[in-house]
Amino acid sequence: MSAAGALVLAACSGGGDDAGGGEPGSGGTVDPDEEISLTVVWWGNDDRADRYEQAIELFEAEYPNIDIQSQFQAWPDYWTARATEAAGNALPDVFQMDLSYLSEFGTRGQLVDLAPYAGGELDTSGLSDALLASGQIDGAQYGIPQSTNTLALFYNPAIVDDLGIEPPTADQTWEEYVAWAAEAAAAGADEDPRLYGTGDFTGVLWLFVQYLVQNGHEVFTAEGDIAFTEQDVIEWLNVAQPLRDADALFPAERTVQLAPLGGFTVNEVASEFSWDNFLAGYLADSGADSLEMLPLPVPEGGERNMFFKPSMLLSAGANTEHPEAAAAFISFITNDAEVGSIFGTSRGVPATESARSQLEAEGADAQVLAYEEEWTPEITAATPVLPEGFGTIEAEWLRLAEELGYGHITPEEFASQWFAEAEIALG
Amino acid sequence: MTTTNAPADALVERPSLRRARLRESLAGYGFMAPWLAGFFALTVGPMIASLYLSFTDYDLFAPPEFIGADNYARLLSDPQFLQSIKVTVIYVVLGTPIKLAAALGVAMLLNAKRRGLGFYRSAFYAPSLVAASVSIAIVWKAMFIDDGVVDSSLRIFGVELGGWVGNPDMTMPMFILLAVWAFGGPMVIFLAGLKQVPGELYEAAEMDGAGRLRQFRNITLPMLSPVIFFNLLMETIGSFQVFGSAFIISGGTGGPAGSTLFYTLYLYQRGFRDFAMGYASAMAWLLVIAVGLITILLFRTSKAWVHYQGDAK
Numbered sequence: 152m153s154a155a156g157a158l159v160l161a162a163c164s165g166g167g168d169d170a171g172g173g174e175p176g177s178g179g180t181v182d183p184d185e186e187i188s189l190t191v192v193w194w195g196n197d198d199r200a201d202r203y204e205q206a207i208e209l210f211e212a213e214y215p216n217i218d219i220q221s222q223f224q225a226w227p228d229y230w231t232a233r234a235t236e237a238a239g240n241a242l243p244d245v246f247q248m249d250l251s252y253l254s255e256f257g258t259r260g261q262l263v264d265l266a267p268y269a270g271g272e273l274d275t276s277g278l279s280d281a282l283l284a285s286g287q288i289d290g291a292q293y294g295i296p297q298s299t300n301t302l303a304l305f306y307n308p309a310i311v312d313d314l315g316i317e318p319p320t321a322d323q324t325w326e327e328y329v330a331w332a333a334e335a336a337a338a339g340a341d342e343d344p345r346l347y348g349t350g351d352f353t354g355v356l357w358l359f360v361q362y363l364v365q366n367g368h369e370v371f372t373a374e375g376d377i378a379f380t381e382q383d384v385i386e387w388l389n390v391a392q393p394l395r396d397a398d399a400l401f402p403a404e405r406t407v408q409l410a411p412l413g414g415f416t417v418n419e420v421a422s423e424f425s426w427d428n429f430l431a432g433y434l435a436d437s438g439a440d441s442l443e444m445l446p447l448p449v450p451e452g453g454e455r456n457m458f459f460k461p462s463m464l465l466s467a468g469a470n471t472e473h474p475e476a477a478a479a480f481i482s483f484i485t486n487d488a489e490v491g492s493i494f495g496t497s498r499g500v501p502a503t504e505s506a507r508s509q510l511e512a513e514g515a516d517a518q519v520l521a522y523e524e525e526w527t528p529e530i531t532a533a534t535p536v537l538p539e540g541f542g543t544i545e546a547e548w549l550r551l552a553e554e555l556g557y558g559h560i561t562p563e564e565f566a567s568q569w570f571a572e573a574e575i576a577l578g
Numbered sequence: 579m580t581t582t583n584a585p586a587d588a589l590v591e592r593p594s595l596r597r598a599r600l601r602e603s604l605a606g607y608g609f610m611a612p613w614l615a616g617f618f619a620l621t622v623g624p625m626i627a628s629l630y631l632s633f634t635d636y637d638l639f640a641p642p643e644f645i646g647a648d649n650y651a652r653l654l655s656d657p658q659f660l661q662s663i664k665v666t667v668i669y670v671v672l673g674t675p676i677k678l679a680a681a682l683g684v685a686m687l688l689n690a691k692r693r694g695l696g697f698y699r700s701a702f703y704a705p706s707l708v709a710a711s712v713s714i715a716i717v718w719k720a721m722f723i724d725d726g727v728v729d730s731s732l733r734i735f736g737v738e739l740g741g742w743v744g745n746p747d748m749t750m751p752m753f754i755l756l757a758v759w760a761f762g763g764p765m766v767i768f769l770a771g772l773k774q775v776p777g778e779l780y781e782a783a784e785m786d787g788a789g790r791l792r793q794f795r796n797i798t799l800p801m802l803s804p805v806i807f808f809n810l811l812m813e814t815i816g817s818f819q820v821f822g823s824a825f826i827i828s829g830g831t832g833g834p835a836g837s838t839l840f841y842t843l844y845l846y847q848r849g850f851r852d853f854a855m856g857y858a859s860a861m862a863w864l865l866v867i868a869v870g871l872i873t874i875l876l877f878r879t880s881k882a883w884v885h886y887q888g889d890a891k
Contacts, residue, residue: 227830231850238638259639404744407834408723543852550831557746557835576852
């Protein structure tokens, strides 16, 4: 039945006039008689590979003349490999793209502008304009958002219970959250292992970005420059200063030792900020019975102003010989209902209604869906456009946060060192 | 007849000899050709390219843009670059001598005639075969974290160091231990060297009443000095290039707090994380120059302490 549904969708995406002329998008259509081979690459793990394989099988049944060659790498190796391929003009036909790298590749002519295929092979009608815009640079559609996520405050009710304190609330301010974390750390001081309320959340660049948006600041200018000041950075870092002073933050030493796990996933920290689609992973790693999700705290006198970020996009390499087939593949993965149910929320909440339609909403998937649904009215801001080199300044932020955690630098030094690096990285 | 012809024959033979030699060397170059082609295409070519890139701003995507010595100038004011030099130099200066001392010590133990010697030699050599591997780096990390084998064994003796992995002051000892643990390579070379020392020297020294220590200082060390020199050179150069273990143990970050930011790791970060290939190339060339200078320095000082047999000294 669902295969039939896929057929209908594909037919829709082929455009009203199924003559195969590719008229609507004028981007050309797939020749059904040509044997085409596409390379498809993503970052992820075995679980994701398994899901992609199932989705690809559906696609190949739909387009018997297209053969998909797929492979995947872990996140850091993934970008090294893509950079080298880009230098050699040998990018995959279709590959998973992250917002942090979209400018890097897009502005340098490494990606196919998919806009001409929209309405033809590529059905983008199910995507909201705001979301679609996050894959655009200067009007060119370099990536098709696959799914959305937004930040959330996770907390572990079992630990909160253990500590004998009230759980955090949805309408708290950042200050109140910090006070709550201090209370949690004080209550957990005598436990073995010692329990904490939170880790140093100011070390997450995306949270700072979110904080700026909450306070009505622009984050990056359209030219790709930084639109905030060292003072803004210091102010943000100082949000957690009371916790730093009281040794009430999960220690940096332990964080380093636990990597790739974290204090929250080993059940020594009561709360942590992260992207909402991390829920399933958190549940699996921590073995917790349940985890609760709250929206971000509100700044004093500011707005909630949360935003949906495309958790990943699909792009086509500019060197592809079959852009129309690539567009068809991207369209299928983005819209097909059965593909949607194969991935669930493992890549974030599917971006299109059609991909969500057959989602078997249970367990973590249901909770993430419910979270995004419940707080949609609060998710009002647009995703900031990220400059080229965002990956670098994000890594530098993380490095300095570690130095700060070890007490090697002050928030002031953090800010000045980060700006020095950012000036070079952003050119 | 023969006598008169002989000089003439010799005259005739000379060009043919030259031709034979030429043919021989041509054949030699012919056999070397695959290697030469590889050497120029895969070593010399990329080196020249990287030297050029070190004077450019190159991000892998856009064509390189010539910026003169800017990369080199920027390096001098880059705190992370200075940190990476500090980390690497400490590692080389502390790690190399300790590793060589361990190698020599064990080599001397294994030089004696004992039962099961073959087994011991293999057992001591084995770690160096796997030390550079990813799996050992992971094992090493597991051993030195909180409640790891090392932490809990030390605690039995009342030493409370906690996990070494997360403590910026303890990561360097951990890396040096990893290097020292893999002393098998130089050990085998030391063993070969020890076998070359004539036994009569020791017998003579013993007759003269020299003790073990004296024998070691006046016979073993001088006789072994060429081998020590060779090992010192190779290990120093190798230490400068340590990368794999640092990459794995710190997850590619050089952390905690920059304490494992080895030179090559930082170079890799700049090149492949930040796409600053020009900058990374400049770093690579500075490393080549530094290692070159240290090699020259070692050769210079070696005249004072390395004794070759048959040297008229």
